[in-house]
Amino acid sequence: MRLGRMLVLAVALAAGQAGAQEYFGDMRPDAPELAARGPLKVGVRTLVAEHQDQLDILHANAEQPNPRYTRKLVLEVWYPAQLAAGQNEHTVYTDVLGSGPNDPKRPNTPFQFNGRAVRDAAPAAQGGYPLVIVSHGYPGSRLQMSYLTENLASKGYVVVAIDHLESTRADKAGFASTLLNRRLDDLFVLDTVAAWAKPGSGNVLAGLVDANNTALIGYSMGGYGALNTVGAGVSAAAAAYVPGGKLAINQQGNQQYEAARDARIKAVVAFAPWGGAHKVWDDAGLAGVRTPLLFISGDQDDVAGYQDGVKQLFQKTVHAERYLLTYAGGRHNSAPNPPSPxxxxxxxxxxxxxxxxxxxxxxxxxxxxFVTAFLGIQLKQQRLQAYLDLPPLQADGTIKEDTGLWLGFPKRAALGLEWRHLPAQ
Incomplete structure (x- = not known):
């Protein structure tokens, strides 16, 4: 037993040493073509947006059914940058371990990892870059997909990742807040960035970002929120998941909800979106989505569900053009960075x-x-459709004569993946 612990410790120490200069998102030798970093230099900043006069659902009760508070949302923003002489694309991010405060088995302990971006770099001289809003899981953080956020910024996007209040690893609180606020946070951040983007706003994003050309990327509960934001109204039964029926504000058929559809959102990438296996939506609610969708999931997802979860969402969002990438044998962690040492x-x-x-x-x-191809098509009208028009290679363990049929993949490197496409009805 002691020898086993020593071996584990040795492996962990070796990983720590190897990871000291590691940058998440760098290409493996067998990486597909569009994983390559783009030509632009990347800056990163931390900004804050405060959403005032919001329902404090976690403190609502019979005596005070409608308490209000300000939701302070910390945002990490990656953007095309112009670097001064001697500046190198390097930063160190600080996140926390754990699953919320006051858990003695998993205390909130800070940890750090490297990034390929320059902290507070000057923005690029040109502007008009599409906006990508990123929403983490429950609990999660704005930093947990830095491999993707940095990559997209290098390709000409402004990427804004949200720390959703009461839903991060640092401040996890009651689930009702996450169910209620994801859509509201997404839309508020979109409105806020649009205001910051106006020339003369005084914000670093002034003139840099085109908020009329926006995509949402959501992981797990972030995927739930993204779908809810673009028209998947929750069912009447699911409205009861939040005390006092307060989730009805996000319910299919609610006129206020239907009026809040935002035409600026042109695409959604949903990693392992939660809700399908938990009957959050009925067929009518899912039929409300008309925004192009890319679903990404493992077929052994035991959190969001696959056959009764993500695959059902893919099949029933019938009025949207949609794709489904499946990792055979994958569970729920199809979105985040690798584990840090x-x-x-x-x-x-x-x-x-x-x-x-x-x-x-x-x-x-x-x-x-795949996100590069999908967003390039939807937000930039790039000629990348061939990367999505793939034969439905099945992940049955069979090495075919030429698995390089998937455009952009090295020969024999698409094994373990499944690809599906359904057009909008």
Whole structure:
């Protein structure tokens, strides 16, 4: 037993040393073509947006059914930058381990990891870059998909990742807040960035970003929120999941909800979106989505569900053009960075980022490839459709004569993946 612990410690220490200069998102030798970083230099800044006079659902009760508060949302913003002489694309991000405050088994402990971006760099001289809003899981953080956010910024997007209040690893609180506020946070951040983008606003994003050309990327509860934002109104039964029926504000058929559809949102990438297996939506609610969708999931997802979860969402969003990328044998962690060396000290922290049978770095590269193609088509009208018009290669373990049939993949490198496409009805 002691020898086993020593071996685990040795592996963890080796990982720490190897990871000291690691940058998440760098290409493996077998990475697909579009995973490559773009030509632009990347800056990163931390901004704050405050959404005032919001329902404080976690403190609502019979005596005070409508308490109000300000939701302070910390935002990480990646953007095309112009670097001064001697500036190198390097920064250090600080996040936290754990699953919320006051958990003695998984205390909120800070950890750091490297990024390929320049903190507070000057923005690029030109503007008009499409906006991508990123929404994490429950709990999660704005930093947990930096491999993708940096990559997209290098390709000419302004990427804004939200720390959703009461839903991060640092401040996790009651689930009702996450159910209620994801759509409201997404739309508020879109409105806020649009205001910041106006010439003369005084914000660093003034003139840099085109908020009329926006995509949402959501992971798990972030995927739930993204779908809810673009027209998947929750069912009447699901409205009861939040005390006092307050989730009715996000309910299919509610006129206020229907009026809040935002034409500026042109695409959604939903990683392992939660809700399908939990009957959050009925068929009428899912039919309300008309925004192009890219779903990404593992077929062994035991959190969001696959056959009764993500695959059902893919099949029933019938009025949207949609794609489904499936990792055979993958569980729920199809979106985040690989585990940092700090995660090795706690099995639960490690498993909250890792995949049992997949190398997270390979997943990251594949995600970069397909998200680049999908958003390039939807937001930039780039001629990348051939990267999505793929034969439905089945992940049955059979090595075919030429698995390079998937455009952009090295020969024999698409094994373990499934691809599906359904047009809008």
């Amino acid at each position: 700090a995660h090795w000290s706690n099995a639960d922290d490690f498993s909250s980022y890792s995949e049992p049978v997949w190398d997270s770095r390979r997943i990251n590269n594949i995600n970069q490839h």
